[in-house]
Amino acid sequence: MxxxxxxxxxxxxxxxxxxxxxxxxxxxxxxxxxxxxxxxSPRDRSLVTVASLVTSGSTEQLRYHLTLARENGASEQELIAVLTHLAFYAGWPRAMSAMTVAKQLFRAS
Structure with missing residues (x-):
């Protein structure tokens, strides 16, 4: 620093x-x-990062990165679509956990 x-x-x-x-x-x-x-692009980095966090089950970091993804240009609907898409690749429980985090975040703002 x-x-x-x-x-x-x-x-x-x-x-x-x-x-x-x-x-x-x-x-x-x-x-x-x-x-x-x-x-x-920052938007693409955010989408990759969100996908990685979901596939690894790292929901502790997801709130921050969903917020950053929105700041980097991803819409709420796009992020919901990403999480839905990942249900088929990362597993249903991980997608449901991630969607719960997203709902709490998006409905709080």
Whole structure:
């Protein structure tokens, strides 16, 4: 991080004092280098990430990435369609769990 005053990242707030190396990789490599790559648009990266989280059953991270996907241009209806599509590839329970997270998020806003 630079010496400028910046707001701590989500990873820093959650784990900064517990796992600083993981926070550094998250902020500098994942969100700094990987997410800033030019090969994929932010929208496409978000859709790939949401799909990956659903297929791995990682619903803890899904709320953040569904929100980011919307900020990156994916509509609520597109994300619902992605989750529905994944039911056939990732499994029904994982899609239902992901859809529950999406419903809570989308209906709260």
């Amino acid at each position: 630079t010496s400028e005053h910046t707001e701590p990242s989500g990873a820093q707030k959650m784990l900064g004092d517990f796992a600083p190396a993981l926070v550094g990789y998250t902020d500098d490599v994942l969100f700094g280098q990987v997410w800033e790559g030019r090969e994929l």
